[in-house]
Amino acid sequence: MAMVLLQDLSKSYDKGNVKAVEAVSLEVPQGELFGLIGPDGAGKTTLFRMLTTLLLPDGGRATVNNLDIVKDYKAIRSQVGYMPGKFSLYQDLTVEENLNFFATLFGTTIEENYHLIKDIYQQIEPFKNRRAGKLSGGMKQKLALSCALIHKPTVLFLDEPTTGVDPVSRKEFWEMLKRLKAQGITILVSTPYMDEATLCDRIALMQGGKILAIDTPDAIVQQYPEKLYGVRAAAMQKLLLDLRAYPNTLSCFTFGEYFHLSFKDDHAGAAEDLERYLESKGHERIGIGEVTPTIEDCFIRLLKQ
Numbered sequence: 001m002a003m004v005l006l007q008d009l010s011k012s013y014d015k016g017n018v019k020a021v022e023a024v025s026l027e028v029p030q031g032e033l034f035g036l037i038g039p040d041g042a043g044k045t046t047l048f049r050m051l052t053t054l055l056l057p058d059g060g061r062a063t064v065n066n067l068d069i070v071k072d073y074k075a076i077r078s079q080v081g082y083m084p085g086k087f088s089l090y091q092d093l094t095v096e097e098n099l100n101f102f103a104t105l106f107g108t109t110i111e112e113n114y115h116l117i118k119d120i121y122q123q124i125e126p127f128k129n130r131r132a133g134k135l136s137g138g139m140k141q142k143l144a145l146s147c148a149l150i151h152k153p154t155v156l157f158l159d160e161p162t163t164g165v166d167p168v169s170r171k172e173f174w175e176m177l178k179r180l181k182a183q184g185i186t187i188l189v190s191t192p193y194m195d196e197a198t199l200c201d202r203i204a205l206m207q208g209g210k211i212l213a214i215d216t217p218d219a220i221v222q223q224y225p226e227k228l229y230g231v232r233a234a235a236m237q238k239l240l241l242d243l244r245a246y247p248n249t250l251s252c253f254t255f256g257e258y259f260h261l262s263f264k265d266d267h268a269g270a271a272e273d274l275e276r277y278l279e280s281k282g283h284e285r286i287g288i289g290e291v292t293p294t295i296e297d298c299f300i301r302l303l304k305q
């Protein structure tokens, strides 16, 4: 069963001048951990705000647990958990007061659903009398997730939950998400971090309000159509110019300490031909080797199409 269903969902701002979400269609089955991957401004927040009924769409339709996001907004609000991108809890309330507040708002108590948040909340419980505004980034994130979970939602929307959080807390956070998924909660999570894409069951790559690709992370990577090579040399700036000028270069972009390159004609010996060309241009310490594409490579390729 589709727990979240979007059909041509659209939203624009500034009298239609900014198309934040453009005719997005997708389906998330019950119990899936679904990732919305895209850079700042891709439209992730707008999409989440429509699905959590905080913003009205201006085109298309969507349902959450078979409830219409416009007509059935009240019912949806009691069923979904939402962790907005910006820290949205009450900074002057303590950890426990914040959690109590959200529990009361949804007509429940901390005790009733403690089992759901136990794993997460236990880690911040020693600081339960501390004001939320005085917590570290990782602790704020755990409190926000506890508050989003306290009413036992069927669907959880997490907008960039790991942005600005240290790598250890990020890893812990994804482990928590896996445990929540195991309890049958459907999770939609957005992130600008490509490495987190591989932790999702399926992902949608989003840019400029549109979905560029949607599939499992493995399938997206396997669909990369060309062989990809990592290239480096002593003078990287000159290398980029020379690689771009090389007649057999199909695409070339910066990737960590390398340039990732694919050939127009990837014949046997194409890499050796390139090496000779670079030597003729005076390059030293040249390294060329085939690399396995990552989600980030796929994203960059889609953006250039």
Ligand SMILES: Nc1ncnc2c1ncn2[C@@H]1O[C@H](COP(=O)(O)OP(=O)(O)OP(=O)(O)O)[C@@H](O)[C@H]1O
Binding pocket: 013, 014, 018, 019, 020, 038, 039, 040, 041, 042, 043, 044, 045, 046, 047, 160
């Ligand atoms: N209230 C608004 N008024 C006008 N334009 C807006 C408004 N909110 C968002 N936008 C624009 O809509 C587009 C999508 O923004 P959105 O916040 O949904 O993207 P995002 O992927 O969540 O990125 P971010 O992480 O920066 O929030 C951007 O071009 C943004 O500038």
